[in-house]
Amino acid sequence: MSVILQLIVNGLITGAIYALVASGFSLIYSTNKFIHFAHGAVVAFSAYFLYFLFSMIGMNFGFAVIFTIAFAILLGWGMNVVVYRQLRKRKTSSVILLIASFALLILLESLILILFGATVKTIGFIRAATSIEIFGAFITPLQIFIIISSLVLLSLFLFFMKKVKVGKAMRAVSDNKDVAEIVGISSEKIYSLSFLIGSGIAGIAGILVALEQNLQPMMGTNLMIKGFVAAVIGGIGSVPGAILGGFFLGLSENIGVWFLPLGYKDAIAFVILFIFLLLRPKGILGIKKREEK
């Protein structure tokens, strides 16, 4: 019994991180209508930036976190301004934007490898991780913090999307950009904002991953795939869906690992991805003008 509870707890921790990554990605996808691959790079680079500030330079942890979040926001916003906006001006298709974002992802990951090398790194902020036992399952204070803070953050995010004026404007643009523009919403501003918010959340996710797990150069790609799978499960383009998808994926992975050798954990996500891509009614895939047999 306590084993199952432990698996669920582990699932919630991983799920919380996936939900954070997926929600930011989903926000950007639903407003911009293309797959921003490089989102994973923002997560990874934030983690490494925190490592740089805290573990390499020795900056105060609190300041390092603040600077890292600012860095993440700047990075995401920068990608939009420098690359995506230029491409959008020429009315390129979402496929080209996807390839460009893929190139950005590789660009940033190679940069991480060049600057930091390939060895796995850790941030020793919370040294002695003394676990608390709850109903037979073990959980550290950091892990509790991760779950709670992500739930809080995500709730705020959802509230923002539903009730706050700007959040509603974002949903309008994601529903129908042309109509939104007619009523006076500037889609370029909304695009910018989605990158700001999405990348900020990505930054936070990066920090949490860095603290809870470790830093590897390919972590960005990894988390991006997981984030995308979570978004697909929850219904692509739906931020609440992405959050649910994130937790679902986290739980599936951790429960699945009980049956499979540890190394195959990542494969679970891909299998789920294929199942969803194959079985989903074609009408829901992407934004298509025609339903097809």
Added chain:
Amino acid sequence: MLKIKNLKKNFGGVKAVDGCSFEIKHNTINALIGPNGSGKTTVFNLISGILKQNSGKILFDKIDITSFSPQKVSRTGISRAFQKSRLFSNLSVKENLILALDEEDTLFWKNIFRKNLISKEREKIIKDTLELVGIEKLENKSCEDLSYGQKKLIELARAILNPHKLLMLDEPVAGVNPRLRNKIAKILQNLKKQNETILVIEHDMNFALGISDNVIVMDEGKVIASGSPKQIRANQKVLDAYLGE
């Protein structure tokens, strides 16, 4: 030749086609008309196999083609032209037309070592068809560079070249100048003389009633009237549908 029985299609809550039935007889020109949003193009898409119906049947030469894929519908003998021309923009006019003629191009071994030569026979057919629609000189032009009218003619030519027993044309003269409109009308009448069967969606009432033997009128997803052009012209229900209540 073509029989539609009680066809229904919903999109979410919208009943695009709501119990539509009609029949097309062999070697006739038929017009499917009706106000905007009455479901005409949806019916075409259902027949073509592009959309899946919610209920109803489509019979072509006694064969039930209701659930056929677009490829299968085409192979069964229905050729279709789209309202907004869907030409292969990176291919030349000639290549677009050859694709319609060539029925063996998806066979692997036959093709891999066969040169892309078009037989003299087919060259002639293409030339003739282009002459038919009046644009012989454009054979090797890339489809990207064609004008609106030219694209519509190639779309028509391609549909004609696709081996068929029934030709379905979605607004073949939309946005086209009067001279071209008459040319296309003549082309369709000539096709009928060659024993062809044609079904046309058209907004231009004069064009539609001018060339057809049989007219089917739709409104709000249903057939509200059908008959000869003369009968339709005098039909009050049709006038009401177009003028609105």
Added chain:
Amino acid sequence: MIDAYFTHLLILIGIYLILTLSLQLAIGYTGLLNLGHVAFYAIGAYTSALLVLSGVPFIVSLILAGIVAMLFGFILSWGTNKLRGDYLALATLGFSFVIYNILSNWISFTGGPLGIAGIPKPSLFGISFSSNFSFFILTSFIAIITLIIIWKITTSPLGRVMKATRDDELATKVLGKNTFKVKTYSLGIAAFFAGIAGSLYAHYITFINPSSFTILQLIPLLAIVIIGGLASIRGTILATIILVLLPEPIRFLGFSSSVVGPARQFIYALILLLILMYKPRGFYGKVELE
């Protein structure tokens, strides 16, 4: 010394050419955004290595490497048939990850992260291709055959249907063509040649492990296909030569080897980005990505 280095570069160009021409068939000619190409490369490499180490003659292993990769290509095509543009890209990328994952974890079969070592140089009819120069001849020969076959396909009626499928799949279907079959041929053939390239790679380097087959390896291929110009064989050849040679000077700048690798990928990614932003048709491309 210099001789050996240039021969090495020519061999790389040959292997890359096989990879990029086959990728061009899928992306540029058929419109399939196949980001899983590296997986086929990996499958070919491992298949060939394992077969030769079990005593199967090289020539048979080479062909089987292509065939096994091709079978995976068919499976991928079947699985992704209904997917459009970006979803297809993600699914094929996911496929790449699954293969990488399996290669890293199925230790009893693939050696896991340590990979397979001691892969013998190829020997055909008793002649051993152990010198660099002889391997260069072998690679060039196979690269030329690849070029001829792919050129023949793209200029054949089947190639025409592939292009039509790329431009407008629905219109192609409405003309009675089985586009699923066409897409499957395209992906299968692309996978076949990627598998062959993998075999060549394995027998050249004589040692393979999963780290040679991550998605980072995709970026030079993608960059070449786009920079050369979609659906242009000329462009692909030119871009392959230029892009394989371009980052080479880094080696002489004195960086450690662990930097040179990522630096190459960085350059490729940067060039690809710049081309997409300022000259998306590349050198000879006539086709825009849809």
